[in-house]
Amino acid sequence: xxxxxxxxxxxxxxxxxxxxxxxxxxxxxxxxxxxxxxxxxxxxxxxxxxxxxxxxxxxxxxxxxxxxxxxxxxxxxxxxxxxxxxxxxxxxxxxxxxxxxxxxxxxxxxxxxxxxxxxxxxxxxxxxxxxxxxxxxxxxxxxxxxxxxxxxxxxxxxxxxxxxxxxxxxxxxxxxxxxxxxxxxxxxxxxxxxxxxxxxxxxxxxxxxxxxxxxxxxxxxxxxxxxxxxxxxxxxxxxxxxxxxxxxxxxxxxxxxxxxxxxxxxxxxxxxxxxxxxxxxxxxxxxxxxxxxxxxxxxxxxxxxxxxxxxxxxxxxxxxxxxxxxxxxxxxxxxxxxx
Ligand code: DAH
Numbered sequence: 001x002x003x004x005x006x007x008x009x010x011x012x013x014x015x016x017x018x019x020x021x022x023x024x025x026x027x028x029x030x031x032x033x034x035x036x037x038x039x040x041x042x043x044x045x046x047x048x049x050x051x052x053x054x055x056x057x058x059x060x061x062x063x064x065x066x067x068x069x070x071x072x073x074x075x076x077x078x079x080x081x082x083x084x085x086x087x088x089x090x091x092x093x094x095x096x097x098x099x100x101x102x103x104x105x106x107x108x109x110x111x112x113x114x115x116x117x118x119x120x121x122x123x124x125x126x127x128x129x130x131x132x133x134x135x136x137x138x139x140x141x142x143x144x145x146x147x148x149x150x151x152x153x154x155x156x157x158x159x160x161x162x163x164x165x166x167x168x169x170x171x172x173x174x175x176x177x178x179x180x181x182x183x184x185x186x187x188x189x190x191x192x193x194x195x196x197x198x199x200x201x202x203x204x205x206x207x208x209x210x211x212x213x214x215x216x217x218x219x220x221x222x223x224x225x226x227x228x229x230x231x232x233x234x235x236x237x238x239x240x241x242x243x244x245x246x247x248x249x250x251x252x253x254x255x256x257x258x259x260x261x262x263x264x265x266x267x268x269x270x271x272x273x274x275x276x277x278x279x280x281x282x283x284x285x286x287x288x289x290x291x292x293x294x295x296x297x298x299x300x301x302x303x304x305x306x307x308x309x310x311x312x313x314x315x316x317x318x319x320x321x322x323x324x325x326x327x328x329x330x331x332x333x334x335x336x337x338x339x
Contacts, residue, residue: 014075125179181296220298263308
């Protein structure tokens with residue numbers, strides 16, 4: 001009896017595994033499957049026919065099960081084949097351009113500062129941006145009446161004006177030199193530190209901003225000299241800006257150093273663009289004043305030191321030929337993407 005023959009044909013031409021599932025159900029389902037029903041119907045046959053019918057149905061069961069398994073295998077290898085040919089990896093295909101960000105020029109430069117001085121054995125030190133008058137001025141040999149204070153138009157914190165003790169009058173630090181004091185008061189020489197950070201003054205124009213960045217350097221040891229200072233500063237700026245950068249030292253006055261010097265770098269861009277002229281002051285420096293060492297409990301007869309304070313934005317202006325430092329703070333991506 002070939003009542004199940006057409007099922008074999010249907011199975012062989014099934015186009016998907018979902019179609020095969022449906023056929024399997026139609027044939028084998030527990031209640032209404034065509035083969036299941038035929039098996040049940042066998043019970044009503046006379047015993048003489050039962051045996052041959054049983055054998056016949058078992059053969060169909062075997063053939064149908066095998067046909068299903070076979071077609072399933074065939075279909076899955078067809079799908080794999082299609083995937084293999086349709087989903088090939090094309091390594092020559094150009095990818096869409098990927099935008100990767102980069103640090104803003106200021107933190108990027110500070111990272112380089114830490115790296116360059118780190119290689120010269122300088123440790124990174126930090127101090128607070130809200131500082132006491134004592135550490136920002138007094139201990140740096142700048143007493144209350146000193147004219148050097150006028151050069152640093154200070155942001156005082158309201159509510160502390162009536163304090164008599166300069167350790168309790170607070171301000172936004174005007175320079176990173178406060179870190180020198182904090183470090184020397186708590187350590188013993190020899191020492192070498194570099195202190196990058198934000199500082200605040202009430203000025204604003206193309207070369208001044210009310211908030212800007214400095215990095216302070218301090219080295220204290222036995223027999224430390226001005227020649228050591230110049231060597232450290234020169235090798236650092238050559239690495240940080242350019243090996244052929246032009247610079248000069250001039251004498252300058254800072255109450256916390258003696259002698260004191262200023263370092264200028266030569267503007268590298270279009271001369272008409274530089275509002276400061278061809279030379280731009282980027283650092284103050286000198287030999288640590290004996291009073292400052294004493295204020296921090298260090299014996300000036302035993303130890304000598306040098307210190308310098310660089311303006312980060314001005315160094316970046318020269319390095320990247322940016323005529324107006326305010327462009328560094330505008331957050332204009334057309335500007336920032338150039339670096
Ligand atoms: N603190 C000074 C300023 O902000 C810069 C400076 C001058 C720092 C001389 C120093 C130094 O360490 O020795 O104007």
